[in-house]
Amino acid sequence: xxxxxxxxxxxxxxxxxxxxxxxxxTIAAGVPFEAELTEKSTVADLLAYLNLAKKDAVxxxxxxxxxxxxxxxxxxxxxGIFPPIGGG
Amino acid sequence: xxxxxxxxADRTYRLEDVPAGYQKLGGRGLTSxxxxxxxxxxxxxxxxxxxxxxxxxxxxxxxxxxxARISVGAKSPLTGTIKESNAGAGWAPAVASMRIKAIIIExxxxxxxxxxxTHLYWDEAGGKPKVEFSPADEYPGKELYSVFPEVFDRFGxxxxxxxxxxxxxxxxxSGIVFNDMAGRPSRYAGRGGLGAVMGSKGLKFIVVDGKxxxxxxxxxxxxxxxxxxxxSEALRSHxxxxxxxxxxxxxxxxxxxxxxxxxxxxxxNFSSGRFDGAPDIxxxxxxxxxxxxxxxxxxxxxxSPGCIxxxxxxxxxxxxxxxxxxxxxxxxxxxxxxxxxxDLDDVAEMIRLCNDYGIDTIEAGTTIAVAMxxxxxxxxxxxxxxxxxxxxGNSTPLGRILGSGTESAARVxxxxxxxxxxxxxxxxxxxxxxxxxxxxxxxTTMGADHTAGxxxxxxxxxxxxxxxxxxxxxxxxxxxxxxxxxxxxxxSGHCLFITFAILDIESGYEGxxxxxxxxxxTDYTIEDSNELGSEILRxxxxxxxxxxxxxxxxxxxxxxxxxxxxPHNTVFDVPDDALDDVYGKx
Numbered sequence: 001x002x003x004x005x006x007x008x009x010x011x012x013x014x015x016x017x018x019x020x021x022x023x024x025x026t027i028a029a030g031v032p033f034e035a036e037l038t039e040k041s042t043v044a045d046l047l048a049y050l051n052l053a054k055k056d057a058v059x060x061x062x063x064x065x066x067x068x069x070x071x072x073x074x075x076x077x078x079x080g081i082f083p084p085i086g087g088g
Numbered sequence: 089x090x091x092x093x094x095x096x097a098d099r100t101y102r103l104e105d106v107p108a109g110y111q112k113l114g115g116r117g118l119t120s121x122x123x124x125x126x127x128x129x130x131x132x133x134x135x136x137x138x139x140x141x142x143x144x145x146x147x148x149x150x151x152x153x154x155x156a157r158i159s160v161g162a163k164s165p166l167t168g169t170i171k172e173s174n175a176g177a178g179w180a181p182a183v184a185s186m187r188i189k190a191i192i193i194e195x196x197x198x199x200x201x202x203x204x205x206t207h208l209y210w211d212e213a214g215g216k217p218k219v220e221f222s223p224a225d226e227y228p229g230k231e232l233y234s235v236f237p238e239v240f241d242r243f244g245x246x247x248x249x250x251x252x253x254x255x256x257x258x259x260x261x262s263g264i265v266f267n268d269m270a271g272r273p274s275r276y277a278g279r280g281g282l283g284a285v286m287g288s289k290g291l292k293f294i295v296v297d298g299k300x301x302x303x304x305x306x307x308x309x310x311x312x313x314x315x316x317x318x319x320s321e322a323l324r325s326h327x328x329x330x331x332x333x334x335x336x337x338x339x340x341x342x343x344x345x346x347x348x349x350x351x352x353x354x355x356x357n358f359s360s361g362r363f364d365g366a367p368d369i370x371x372x373x374x375x376x377x378x379x380x381x382x383x384x385x386x387x388x389x390x391x392s393p394g395c396i397x398x399x400x401x402x403x404x405x406x407x408x409x410x411x412x413x414x415x416x417x418x419x420x421x422x423x424x425x426x427x428x429x430x431d432l433d434d435v436a437e438m439i440r441l442c443n444d445y446g447i448d449t450i451e452a453g454t455t456i457a458v459a460m461x462x463x464x465x466x467x468x469x470x471x472x473x474x475x476x477x478x479x480x481g482n483s484t485p486l487g488r489i490l491g492s493g494t495e496s497a498a499r500v501x502x503x504x505x506x507x508x509x510x511x512x513x514x515x516x517x518x519x520x521x522x523x524x525x526x527x528x529x530x531x532t533t534m535g536a537d538h539t540a541g542x543x544x545x546x547x548x549x550x551x552x553x554x555x556x557x558x559x560x561x562x563x564x565x566x567x568x569x570x571x572x573x574x575x576x577x578x579x580s581g582h583c584l585f586i587t588f589a590i591l592d593i594e595s596g597y598e599g600x601x602x603x604x605x606x607x608x609x610t611d612y613t614i615e616d617s618n619e620l621g622s623e624i625l626r627x628x629x630x631x632x633x634x635x636x637x638x639x640x641x642x643x644x645x646x647x648x649x650x651x652x653x654x655p656h657n658t659v660f661d662v663p664d665d666a667l668d669d670v671y672g673k674x
Contacts, residue, residue, distance in 0.1 A: 006345075006349075008342075008345045008346065008349075008370075008372065009334055009337075009338055009342055009345075009371070009372060010334075010337065012372070028367075028372075028376070029345065029367060029370065029372035029373070029376075030345050030366065030367030030370065030372065031367065058550060059346070059549070059550055061349040061350065064349060064350060064351045064655055064656065065558075066350075066550075066556075080345070080346075080349035082345075082346055082349075083327065083334065084326075084327035084328055084333075084334060084549075084550075084551075085328060085334040085338070085342045085343065085346060085549065086328035086329075086334060086335060086342075086343075086545070086549050086551060086585070086588040087334075087335060087339070087340030087341065087342050087343040087371075087399070087417045088340055088343070088417065088418075088538065088539060088542060088544075088584065088585065
């Protein structure tokens with residue numbers, strides 16, 4: 001199944017260095033790309049697919065709600081993944 | 089230690105001993121206490137009986153990192169409540185180094201529209217601070233980017249506090265400006281119209297030269313050093329605050345995308361929680377845009393001396409020259425997403441104009457959005473938004489209406505969707521999508537203010553907890569606790585951003601309190617620090633009650649209760665009794 005992924009802050013560069021080569025394009029922050037996962041994949045599976053460590057990708061939104069690693073994904077879900085960030 | 093009292097009616101000053109009850113106070117704790125003790129709550133904010141108070145924090149001027157905050161207090165012309173607004177600037181440690189606990193500006197000149205400059209410096213021979221007054225006839229009516237260099241030319245390497253055209257015209261959206269480390273007029277105690285209070289006193293600039301001053305007294309140097317080390321280590325190791333961490337790399341605007349993902353980024357005058365153009369104006373876009381225009385990576389700089397976090401950014405034009413600093417989250421949201429504008433160059437120009445005219449970027453952006461809703465420009469039309477900014481700066485009749493703040497402008501323009509509490513506009517977090525921050529907006533003594541109790545940390549950022557932003561459960565307690573903790577941090581002189589590190593790293597929190605104990609010779613615990621914060625809130629609340637404010641003012645605007653906000657299609661559903669509990673149980 002396909003899910004749509006947006007990465008933010010320095011995760012973009014981590015992905016670029018890791019698995020973006022397979023996509024043959026530069027991933028920019030907030031620009032969605034497709035990830036092909038098996039049915040019943042979880043948030044943790046998605047992070048593994050993206051080669052992102054849990055300590056780097058600490059906040060994962062699925063369709064606008066934060067979800068834990070064991071949350072099961074559905075086809076067409078939109079994921080937004082953040083490292084630790086803050087501001088004000 | 090002294091209290092410096094400046095009388096603008098006859099341009100005289102007095103150095104007073106610090107009363108016993110004020111000796112352990114600093115920053116917000118001191119400004120709010122002095123306003124509480126000395127300002128008649130029913131006075132007109134721009135009349136002779138209001139007072140403008142400046143106070144460096146308790147550890148400001150020491151080697152404590154990230155501690156150069158100056159607190160400014162008065163009765164606010166925007167809200168009618170007590171007001172504390174603080175900024176990071178070299179002005180704060182310069183004042184602290186002269187052992188001045190607070191500066192109180194009183195009275196006003198008989199002449200209308202005449203301004204003076206005060207020059208505060210250390211008198212070697214007398215062994216105390218000295219103040220000289222001079223007419224400031226050559227500065228009013230000019231933009232601050234042109235005036236600041238004139239002041240530096242005249243006085244040398246000094247620190248400036250002052251007002252721009254907005255303060256001269258007594259706009260309720262005017263801030264008090266301080267120079268940053270590069271001399272830019274860019275560090276603002278922006279909120280609540282304090283620039284107008286300074287303008288009402290006929291005071292254009294307070295120029296400070298701390299050369300030769302003895303420095304801050306430290307009661308227990310060993311304890312202070314121990315605390316400083318612990319806090320510095322926390323700041324250097326936390327992912328958000330460390331060098332090349334999120335704030336140093338992307339600035340505060342790194343929050344644009346996460347609030348957008350959460351559906352809590354107010355867009356087009358608080359009519360949606362999502363903005364399609366969010367990635368175009370976010371911290372990542374600023375970093376990448378600068379990289380493209382400068383052909384190198386640009387990391388952020390300190391707004392004030394001694395900061396480890398260094399989150400202040402610059403934005404550059406296509407030709408590589410600097411456009412403006414600082415493109416903060418709040419500014420890029422208010423003048424960007426909330427106006428539907430996704431062009432960073434247009435947003436940067438409006439931020440530059442706010443600096444130039446002396447205006448709070450938040451209040452300016454929310455007012456322009458209300459004007460857009462009223463049809464004065466289309467949402468997304470950056471060029472016409474810039475024209476509205478010039479109307480404000482040129483003090484045209486329309487500009488003076490827009491300069492009076494969001495609530496006044498909405499009333500004049502017949503706009504129902506007016507995102508204010510107690511007359512102050514909401515900052516960059518949507519209460520219908522992030523319930524805790526709505527409780528803070530509703531109940532804080534300041535009018536809508538995110539910094540007063542930053543529930544965003546646990547609700548969105550997973551710092552200091554992990555709370556569901558759409559749930560209202562436990563949020564009154566959360567807001568109350570953070571409001572108390574914040575009041576103490578605002579008193580210490582530390583930047584509120586140390587909170588990211590100390591909420592997650594306990595030794596950092598200990599170190600923070602030990603620094604304060606080291607300077608004051610006290611033995612406060614972390615629990616004590618929260619109680620001291622609560623005491624400050626009680627004083628602020630007492631002032632507001634005496635000024636006519638009741639629980640009925642601790643409410644969000646009605647439209648947020650009946651207008652569901654996309655994408656979650658939720659309303660603000662926190663019951664009134666939960667709001668009343670915030671201060672009821674303080």
